[in-house]
Amino acid sequence: MAMSSDQMLRATVAALMRVCDENQGHLARSLKVTQGQISRKQGGTASYSLRDLDCLAAHYGLTPADLLLGPTHAVESLKPGRRAEMVGGTQQRLYAV
Numbered sequence: 001m002a003m004s005s006d007q008m009l010r011a012t013v014a015a016l017m018r019v020c021d022e023n024q025g026h027l028a029r030s031l032k033v034t035q036g037q038i039s040r041k042q043g044g045t046a047s048y049s050l051r052d053l054d055c056l057a058a059h060y061g062l063t064p065a066d067l068l069l070g071p072t073h074a075v076e077s078l079k080p081g082r083r084a085e086m087v088g089g090t091q092q093r094l095y096a097v
Contacts, residue, residue, distance in 0.1 A: 006047055008070055013042060015071035016060055021084030031055045 003011065017027060024038040031038070031052065040046035048056070057064045066077045075083075 005068060006044070009048055009053070009067060010042055010044065012067050012071045012074045013048075013056060015075055016078075019075050019078070019083050020060070027059070030059045 013027075017023065024042065025035045028035040028038045032055075033052075037046065041048050041052070053064045053067060056062075057067055060067075060074070061079050061082060062074060062077055066074050
């Protein structure tokens with residue numbers, strides 16, 4: 001069975017947060033909503049609005065259509081430098097002794 005538009009958007013947002021090394025709190029601050037609202041939307045107990053779609057697109061530097069075409073398209077459409085250098089990782093400096 002095909003994904004609904006709501007499911008596709010949630011999957012896309014999850015993929016974008018992952019490759020941009022963002023969490024729900026960071027996204028919530030950018031969209032001027034609470035982390036709880038993002039959690040409910042990502043969990044499927046609340047839906048993203050058209051306003052949310054526009055704000056998400058602006059946040060990621062994409063068009064609303066890019067977000068609705070799915071995670072692969074949206075991630076590939078990110079501008080250079082928007083992706084995290086190391087997804088889910090940290091960097092350490094190693095010093096020679």
